[in-house]
Amino acid sequence: MNTGPAGRHPLAVAQYLRLRAQIPPLYGLLTVNAAILAFTHRHLAPTLLALIIPAILIAGCTVRMLVWLRPVSAEDKDPAIVSRKLRRTTVLSLVFALAFVSWALVLDQYGGPYEHGHIAIFVAVTLLGCVYCLSFLPQAAVLICGSVVSIFLAYSLMTGSEVFIAIAINLALVAGVILKTLHDSFAAFVELEMSQRALFTERRQAQALGAENAHLAQTDALTGLPNRRFFFSMLEDLMARARPGEEFCVGLIDLDRFKPVNDTYGHAMGDRLLELLGQRMLEASPPEAVVARLGGDEFGVIVQGDMANAENLTRAITAEICRPARLGDVIVSVGCSSGIASFPHTATSANVLFDRADFALYHAKNQRRGQCVRFSAELEALIRSEQAFDSALQAADIASEISLAFQPIVSTCDLDLIGYESLARWNAPGLGAVPPEQLIATAERLGLGHEVTLALFDKVLDALAQLPARLRLSFNLSGQDLCHPPTISGLLDRITASGCNPARLLFEITETSLIADLDNAREALATLRGTGVKIALDDFGTGYSSLSSLHQLPLDMVKIDRSFASRLDEAAGRRLVTAIRNLARSLSLECVIEGIETENQLISARLAGFPLAQGYFIARPATLDEVIDRLEEVEQLQYGTA
Numbered sequence: 001m002n003t004g005p006a007g008r009h010p011l012a013v014a015q016y017l018r019l020r021a022q023i024p025p026l027y028g029l030l031t032v033n034a035a036i037l038a039f040t041h042r043h044l045a046p047t048l049l050a051l052i053i054p055a056i057l058i059a060g061c062t063v064r065m066l067v068w069l070r071p072v073s074a075e076d077k078d079p080a081i082v083s084r085k086l087r088r089t090t091v092l093s094l095v096f097a098l099a100f101v102s103w104a105l106v107l108d109q110y111g112g113p114y115e116h117g118h119i120a121i122f123v124a125v126t127l128l129g130c131v132y133c134l135s136f137l138p139q140a141a142v143l144i145c146g147s148v149v150s151i152f153l154a155y156s157l158m159t160g161s162e163v164f165i166a167i168a169i170n171l172a173l174v175a176g177v178i179l180k181t182l183h184d185s186f187a188a189f190v191e192l193e194m195s196q197r198a199l200f201t202e203r204r205q206a207q208a209l210g211a212e213n214a215h216l217a218q219t220d221a222l223t224g225l226p227n228r229r230f231f232f233s234m235l236e237d238l239m240a241r242a243r244p245g246e247e248f249c250v251g252l253i254d255l256d257r258f259k260p261v262n263d264t265y266g267h268a269m270g271d272r273l274l275e276l277l278g279q280r281m282l283e284a285s286p287p288e289a290v291v292a293r294l295g296g297d298e299f300g301v302i303v304q305g306d307m308a309n310a311e312n313l314t315r316a317i318t319a320e321i322c323r324p325a326r327l328g329d330v331i332v333s334v335g336c337s338s339g340i341a342s343f344p345h346t347a348t349s350a351n352v353l354f355d356r357a358d359f360a361l362y363h364a365k366n367q368r369r370g371q372c373v374r375f376s377a378e379l380e381a382l383i384r385s386e387q388a389f390d391s392a393l394q395a396a397d398i399a400s401e402i403s404l405a406f407q408p409i410v411s412t413c414d415l416d417l418i419g420y421e422s423l424a425r426w427n428a429p430g431l432g433a434v435p436p437e438q439l440i441a442t443a444e445r446l447g448l449g450h451e452v453t454l455a456l457f458d459k460v461l462d463a464l465a466q467l468p469a470r471l472r473l474s475f476n477l478s479g480q481d482l483c484h485p486p487t488i489s490g491l492l493d494r495i496t497a498s499g500c501n502p503a504r505l506l507f508e509i510t511e512t513s514l515i516a517d518l519d520n521a522r523e524a525l526a527t528l529r530g531t532g533v534k535i536a537l538d539d540f541g542t543g544y545s546s547l548s549s550l551h552q553l554p555l556d557m558v559k560i561d562r563s564f565a566s567r568l569d570e571a572a573g574r575r576l577v578t579a580i581r582n583l584a585r586s587l588s589l590e591c592v593i594e595g596i597e598t599e600n601q602l603i604s605a606r607l608a609g610f611p612l613a614q615g616y617f618i619a620r621p622a623t624l625d626e627v628i629d630r631l632e633e634v635e636q637l638q639y640g641t642a
Contacts, residue, residue: 016076024069037107090137090139131178141179252294255336269327284319311372398452458494525553537553539594
């Protein structure tokens, strides 16, 4: 195999480094064999042949051996330099081979049968040993083998010795076999090196793609700001590295009067406003501050220093937000409210600190709209007002007070109904309609999450029995549900007792459910999935999970967060959601895009390759009776048409 061209390739470096381990033994073999041959002829041959010439040859071998034994240097990894060294080694190999075989054959003129036999053995054994040592330089092995065998065969024919001729022929045959073996071995070496190089290249490409995906996972698609996942990661990292006495603050900013912009000018204009305001916030913040979009029209900041420093920055950001914004021919103006909480005075854990800032923001929007509110002891007292929800739920007849609403999921191609997502509803006496997230949060805070989840699931199974067999129902599970074995056991028991087809059930988990205890969540989901139910990851793209979670969890579907649907009207947005769809497809996951609110978004979702969709444009959530009535109307219409 020719390594001339390869000498300019990094493969030559690997070849040279392997050869370094075998060349010193080659010179050692030549030295020892030459010394022994000279010793057996010391009394038979002239001093020139028996002493001086072998001494010169041995000295040359020793020098070359020392050269090859020196430590590896930087130039030994330079392909151009290594290429020259390999060519020089090939030439020197031929020179040494010709010198040794010539000396041995001249020495053969002296001595008797034993000495002649020693010459033949010297030529054969030394040649074969050297050829083996040159296995990583096959062109040199071929050159010395061809030269020595040819010279030895010619010499044997000249002497007319049948024994020498036979030995020369045998040597040629053995050398040929060894060269074939070395050729195959070197080819395998080249293939291995190329495979490793290709693997290294693929690994670097995978690392680059992983870094790009990690950046995408930590960046808000609309504004380009860090997203909620990055925000919480940074918050936890700061807490872990905080030194005694070090302070920093978390601020939450929520836009006021933003919904009218969306309602009046459309979501595309609202998105443009969010992009502009995000850029303003970034420009108003010092480099060490973290500004992130947490979702919707809510932003978060992490500020080094005390409350006063955080409040000053928040006011500067507020001033930028409140400046009128020109969007094409339209000038819009919004405001904002904000809440801040400090570490370590307010809280020493990320979730509690965030909750305190969120409560301060809640108080600002309800009591001091447009202002910045610090979390304080007074607000701590207001938290106790949550006891109203706690008391209401503790006194509630859960089975009768909670109910479900159902939002359809359809095929984007023909709007064919695939199934429904079941949504929790609680109409609390004295409090009225309670948001689903408040219901779940209150239930989990009171330790009633198990009871509420199973009561809702009972209603799902009842609905499943009343809906056509071709439709499936999805049911949301919280992170606490996944890490609570009695809840998982209760779900399994109900699935078995109901006699329903498990394939019609789809359990949805949010990305936030994954960070508390991934191992337990994975085990619980695998147990549920073992019954035949499907598992979906909800709100994908805006939460905490990394892309690796898609590989680690037993998933059948991802549901793309509704924030991406609003970007389907833009070319960049369509490319982004198409990339997400391709990611899901590469993992053999079904894909649903949520939040479809316009016909254009539905068409764009279909063109982007999303097979399933849900949103207000398709249908709003409805009660089970309304759903059944609608199905009957559609069935009668189809039957009548038929």
